[in-house]
Amino acid sequence: MGHQKVYIAAVIGVILCAAITIPLVITLPKPDRLDLVTATVNEGNIVGQVTPEAGIFFGIPFSQPPIREFRWRRPRDPLKYESRYWDATYKRPGCQQICDQPASEYSCPHEISEDCLYLNVWVPRRLLTNAKSDDIVTSEHYALQNDYLPGGQSAPLAVMVWFYGGNFLNGAGSCVLYDGRNMANMGDVIVVTTNYRVAHLGFLVQGEKGSEEAKGNFGFWDQIKTLEWVKQNIQNFGGDPNKVTIFGQSAGAESVGIHFTSEVSKDLFRQGIMQSNPFGLPLRNWTDAKEFGGRFAEAAGCQRDDMTCLRAKSVKELEKAFNDTSLEVTDPSRITLIFQPWSPVIDGDVLREQPVDAFIKGNVHNKPMINGATVDEGMIFVAEAFPNPMTNMFYKALLRIVFKEDYSPVYSTYPDECYGDCREMVNKLATEYLFSCPQRKAQNSTRNIQHWWYIFNQTWSFEEVWEEPLCFDRVCHAAELAYLFNVEQMTTFTFTEEERVFSKRLIWYWTNFAKYGNPNGPPATIRAKDIVKTSVIEDGGQVGAKAWSTFGEYGTPENDYKALQLQANGDFEMRQPYKDICDFWDNVDAYADHYMTAQLQRYWRKKFKQMWRHV
Missing domain, CATH: 1.20.5 (Single alpha-helices involved in coiled-coils or other helix-helix interfaces)
Structure with missing residues (x-):
């Protein structure tokens, strides 16, 4: 019952x-499927999503996964899609890493994996058209207008490919901070962001030189593979494969600088933008990189050069070896290597010499470039390395140890007039020695190339996002990024109205450069010594935009140069900025090559433990 x-x-x-x-x-x-957009690439059909600003394709594979026996191998061609279409409506993981950036919810990947070689594409909304139905998505959706596809009547758009910073230790193309929808929409360009392998998985050197073992520069080869994919596929998104601008910040700017010196990627881009390139830091040569990699292998429980053993190790085991060895000093004469322990290697193939030396010698591609830095590049690193006030005695000891025989002239130029806390003086020194002055030197040596220099001088109104009080009233490393990508609506940032206009202006300069090879715009709108007018900028285009002069003409004296100071209340031209201090550093002639006695290695390894993480 x-x-x-x-x-x-x-x-x-x-x-x-x-x-x-x-x-x-x-x-x-x-169901309304107008939130979807379709496209076709060499590997098959893809389906992305649509926002009011752009068509977005997240997580497109540009290589096969670099896992198992393909760990520490160059990226391979992507495979044809097995299913009817590739789902590009959601973000894929960033590469394996330890990410501890400020505002990590915006500057770090949401997920990490060794299977990480994916890129993202943003297409301006105006290029999309309603597609009733097709064999990719059967219901109503969007597709690219035929006019912008190969054989169409409309000119394809310029393409901007972004390489993230993070000291070659962390970062991802899918970070909120690098979302390209507003840049694509406001600037009328195609924006691409990508992942590349970092740290030990991206730059390990082990095995014999010339073998197919761990030859280093895997992260850089990932960037090259991205550019090859763009060359082959971007026309299917309305982009021009012959009009590619590469741009990046910090380690991403270093990457751009290396592309300017490398024969391998020479034909894959038209021009580049370097934001906060620490030209003053050295890269490892082959011998040093192999010794560093050998110590890593031993810390992982393997014999040196035993790649079979290393490839069998778990991610956690490799992470422990990374933590145990990243501050190893392999060359006592070049202590600044600990600031950037894993990075591209001078291998004679991708990279033949220190990038700053290549620029100084003129061994760079004759392509237009923009270069620049913030006015307080060094402060965030100083604050992390030295969380407590720095005494005058400690400051002088620091100078003696780092600059050795150059101590006296450096101390005379940067005296300890700091009254109990010398961190501000170290910020000034680091900014000028590692960033601004080697940038000036590189540009003075390449006056045959058309390039523009900027000095970024805008303090955030949303200062708490720094998570570092010493940056609250300063213009620290990466200060331009929130404005450049105009990510206010995707974050807890709240721009002032002045900052909103400033953000549009930065996008205007950067995308003008991508489209016309000149940040001022097409030739018809360039009026020297006058305000540049454009409908993109509010209030008739007169809110702070100035004609941006080139750094210096070929054949003119080295001290005849200009930069544009970028700030929210109006940009203005600077003549000979940093002249005296950069003349000093040029005479010291120690960019990318520092010296330190072996006895002091252990002591300073601890002191510099945090400084290198965010370059």
Whole structure:
């Protein structure tokens, strides 16, 4: 009898559910699929999403996964898609890393994996058209207008490919901070962001030189593979494969600088933008990189050069070896290597010499470039390395140890007039020695190339996002990024109205450069020594935009140069900024090559433990 009651109750329940559900199904409107957009690439069809600003394709594979036996191998061609289409509506993981950037919810990947070689594409909304149905998505959706596809009547758009910073230790193309929708929409360009392998998985050197073992520069080869994919596929998104601008910040700017010196990627881009390139830091040569990699292998429990053993190690085991060895000093004469322990290697193939030396010698591609830095590049590193006030005695000891025989002239130029806390003086020194002055030197040596220099001088109104009080009233490393990508609506940042206009202006300069090879815009709108007018900028285009002069003409004296100071209340041209201090550093002639006695290695390894993480 009990079973019968249960059975009757179940039947009644099914009837009631049906009575309720059927009317709901009937009355629900037909699903609206206009939030989807389709495209076709060499590997097959892809489906992305649409926002009011752009068509977005997240997580497109540009290589096969670099996992298992392909760990520490160059990226391979992507495979044809097995399914009807590739789902590009959601973000894929960033590469394996330890990410501890400020505002990590915006500057770090949401997920990490060794399977990480994916890129993202943003297409201006105006290029999309309503597609009734096709064999990719059967319901109503968007597709690229035929006019912008190969054979169409409209000119394809310029393309901007972004390489993230993070000291070659962390970062991802999918970070909120690098979302390209507003740049694509406001600037009318195609924006691409990508992942590349970092740290030990991106730059390990082990095995014999010339073998197919761990030859280093895997992260850089990932960038090259991205550019090859763009060259082959970007026309299917309305982009011009012959109009590619590479741009990046910090380690991303270093990457751009290396592309300017490398024969391998020479034909894959037209021009570049370097934001906060620490030209003053050295890269490892082959011998040093192999010794550093050998110590890493031993810390992982493997014999040196035993790649079979290393490839069998778990991610956690490799992470422990990374933590145990990243501050190893392999060359006592070049202590600044600990600021950037894992990075591109001078291998004679991708990279033949220190990038700053290549620029000084003129061994760079003759392509237009923009270069620049913030006015307080060094402060965030100083604050992390030295969280407590720095005494005058400690400051002088620091100078003696780092600059050795150059101590006296450096101390005379940067005296300890700091009254109990010398961190501000170290910030000034680091900014000028590692960033601004080697940038000036590189540009003075390449006056045959058309390039523009900027000095970024805008303090955030949303200062708490720094998570570092010493940056609250300063213009620290990466200060331009929130404005450049105009990510206010995707974050807790709140721009002032002045900052909103400033953000549009930065996008205007950067995308003008991508489109016309000149940040001022097409030739018809360039009026020297006058305000540049454009409909993109509010209030008739007169809110702070100035004609941006080139750094210096070929054949003019080295001290005849200009930069544009970028700030929210109006940009203005600077003549000979940093002249005296950069003349000093040029005479010291120690960019990318520092010296330190072996006895002091252990002591300073601890002191510099945090400084290198965010370059």
